[in-house]
Amino acid sequence: MNSLALATQNLTKHFDHFVAVDAVSFSVRRGEIFGLLGPNGAGKTTTIRMLLGLLAPTAGSGAVLGFDIVREAEEIRQRVGYVSQKFSLYPDLTVAENFDFYGGVYGVPRDARAQRRAATLAQVGLRGQEPMRVSNLAGGSRQRLALACALTHQPEFLFLDEPTAGVDPLSRRVLWDLLYDLAARGTSILVTTHYMDEAENCHRLAFIYRGRIVAEGTPAEMKTRQMLGEVVEIECDRADAALTALRAARLFDEVALYGTLIHAIGDDAAQKLAPARALLHAQGIAVASAGVVLPSLEDVFIARLRRASET
Numbered sequence: 186m187n188s189l190a191l192a193t194q195n196l197t198k199h200f201d202h203f204v205a206v207d208a209v210s211f212s213v214r215r216g217e218i219f220g221l222l223g224p225n226g227a228g229k230t231t232t233i234r235m236l237l238g239l240l241a242p243t244a245g246s247g248a249v250l251g252f253d254i255v256r257e258a259e260e261i262r263q264r265v266g267y268v269s270q271k272f273s274l275y276p277d278l279t280v281a282e283n284f285d286f287y288g289g290v291y292g293v294p295r296d297a298r299a300q301r302r303a304a305t306l307a308q309v310g311l312r313g314q315e316p317m318r319v320s321n322l323a324g325g326s327r328q329r330l331a332l333a334c335a336l337t338h339q340p341e342f343l344f345l346d347e348p349t350a351g352v353d354p355l356s357r358r359v360l361w362d363l364l365y366d367l368a369a370r371g372t373s374i375l376v377t378t379h380y381m382d383e384a385e386n387c388h389r390l391a392f393i394y395r396g397r398i399v400a401e402g403t404p405a406e407m408k409t410r411q412m413l414g415e416v417v418e419i420e421c422d423r424a425d426a427a428l429t430a431l432r433a434a435r436l437f438d439e440v441a442l443y444g445t446l447i448h449a450i451g452d453d454a455a456q457k458l459a460p461a462r463a464l465l466h467a468q469g470i471a472v473a474s475a476g477v478v479l480p481s482l483e484d485v486f487i488a489r490l491r492r493a494s495e496t
Contacts, residue, residue: 190215190342190373191236195245198231198396205231207396208245213389218364218374220387222486228396229377230270233344236375237267250341263292266335270346270377274331276320280311283319284334291338301337309333309363325356332363343367345376349383361386381483392489399493400485408480413488414438415454418478419447419461427470434464439487448481450488 191213238258437449
């Protein structure tokens with residue numbers, strides 16, 4: 186069996202003169218959670234729609250589960266599940282009615298739906314909520330139901346387009362536990378997100394910006410091999426004032442808040458610590474500590490996107 190569940194080669198999509206996806210190449214292994222991380226408008230949803238056969242690529246190629254995304258799109262759709270970015274359930278129907286509707290859409294035999302429904306709703310933590318109308322469910326429960334509906338036909342591959350957007354932290358954790366369980370059972374998963382903590386949960390990931398892949402690897406590889414420049418971490422009082430002063434001084438390429446700390450990124454950033462301390466001292470800002478640290482995934486993301494915007 187091919188170890189790759191998905192592969193693209195120079196996948197491209199133009200809308201008139203706008204390039205939404207620009208020569209994107211990446212692969213997803215079987216049983217892997219692959220994250221596609223990028224800001225709004227980066228090309229994540231357009232990429233998924235091409236992989237599902239819902240949009241024809243302008244150029245390039247792709248295959249999902251060994252099927253060509255242009256010639257064999259219907260074969261792909263029969264074998265994958267999809268949770269879209271926009272809420273796609275029917276609010277006036279019950280949990281059970283929504284599940285059975287999608288079971289019919291995916292071709293699950295009528296006499297098998299009740300058993301499949303019971304097992305899948307239990308898997309996503311919605312056992313006993315079959316009679317509830319979707320409009321009465323909390324946001325996290327709605328997303329779990331959307332995932333359950335995408336699992337009605339036991340797909341080999343899941344496409345999840347920002348599945349936790351607007352969901353509370355506890356529900357996000359529950360959803361990710363479900364994804365780990367599915368991947369352990371052999372389901373391949375492509376998930377888009379703009380949450381850095383979620384990106385850490387992926388086996389591998391890629392940063393996409395303005396339709397282009399700008400970095401790819403495991404979360405650990407991103408921090409050790411894909412970082413551009415050094416990161417210094419500054420702990421000080423009046424962090425907002427310090428942020429403004431450091432940005433105005435242009436000592437570093439990028440300065441951002443990281444919780445209550447400041448992360449400053451740049452080539453030879455360690456050599457600029459002394460003038461940074463002096464600058465903050467002159468502003469009456471007390472510095473508790475400052476030094477070079479290993480980059481966070483957010484640091485790598487910011488550095489990569491900054492470099493990409495300059496080219």
